[in-house]
Amino acid sequence: MAGIWISSASQNPVFLRSSHISRHRFRTFAALPPQNHKISDIIGTINSYSKSRRRSAFFHLLLVPLSGIHSQLAKSIEYENKDDELEVYTDGFTVLHPSSWLKVDKAGATVLFVDEKAKGNTIGVVVNPVKLFSLKDFGTSQFVAERLIQAEKRKESTKDAQLLKFGERLGNEGLSIYEFEYTLDSSRGGMKRIFSAAFVVSKKLYLLNISHSDTPENPLNGKTRMILERILHSFDVKL
Numbered sequence: 001m002a003g004i005w006i007s008s009a010s011q012n013p014v015f016l017r018s019s020h021i022s023r024h025r026f027r028t029f030a031a032l033p034p035q036n037h038k039i040s041d042i043i044g045t046i047n048s049y050s051k052s053r054r055r056s057a058f059f060h061l062l063l064v065p066l067s068g069i070h071s072q073l074a075k076s077i078e079y080e081n082k083d084d085e086l087e088v089y090t091d092g093f094t095v096l097h098p099s100s101w102l103k104v105d106k107a108g109a110t111v112l113f114v115d116e117k118a119k120g121n122t123i124g125v126v127v128n129p130v131k132l133f134s135l136k137d138f139g140t141s142q143f144v145a146e147r148l149i150q151a152e153k154r155k156e157s158t159k160d161a162q163l164l165k166f167g168e169r170l171g172n173e174g175l176s177i178y179e180f181e182y183t184l185d186s187s188r189g190g191m192k193r194i195f196s197a198a199f200v201v202s203k204k205l206y207l208l209n210i211s212h213s214d215t216p217e218n219p220l221n222g223k224t225r226m227i228l229e230r231i232l233h234s235f236d237v238k239l
Contacts (some may be wrong), residue, residue, distance in 0.1 A: 060081065089113075096234040098122050098227070100208060120189055122211045130205045134176055135198060141168045141178040144198070149182060159185040171236040175199055178230060183214065193213045195228055197235040208235040230239050 145166035
């Protein structure tokens with residue numbers, strides 16, 4: 001079986017099959033220490049900000065769907081079938097989702113899928129206008145990952161957040177897509193594993209957020225992780 005070993009921030013090596021790493025590159029990055037100050041609210045739109053303030057507003061936008069679609073319930077999914085069937089959802093973007101998960105309406109979310117058996121497990125996409133042509137206008141995937149974790153740690157509900165991986169891959173027509181994986185311990189949703197992907201097209205930020213329970217009692221298992229990574233890597237602009 002072809003593949004490579006990569007390192008995570010916890011220094012535990014992870015083996016990825018070649019089918020999962022095509023067009024991907026990951027780098028090791030240590031999570032940052034928590035910050036004590038709060039996130040300021042966005043005033044007006046992102047287009048009215050200077051470059052430095054625009055960056056702050058951008059990272060606030062990254063966090064909006066996280067606080068919006070994290071449920072207070074958190075349970076571990078156990079996929080009883082050998083392969084949970086995945087379906088394609090399309091709406092200016094494409095993303096896979098388990099066929100058994102329900103599509104629900106949620107304020108602020110462009111689309112949200114929830115596992116009825118464990119409602120703390122969600123797959124959501126949010127689309128917001130930005131004054132950007134590409135994520136590279138903000139910086140590298142490392143820069144965005146750093147700021148994302150910093151912003152998570154500033155939230156009052158966050159007990160801890162640790163970055164595991166970040167990377168960049170090429171989507172359709174050479175589109176730059178950033179991917180992130182981190183753990184989140186929150187008073188709102190408990191201990192979670194978060195997979196996120198983001199890209200910018202036509203001055204719109206597309207953000208995928210996959211939230212899954214990951215507790216010491218019920219840690220994320222290998223089979224579930226493979227399914228969630230497949231969903232993560234499926235996120236792309238619609239041709």
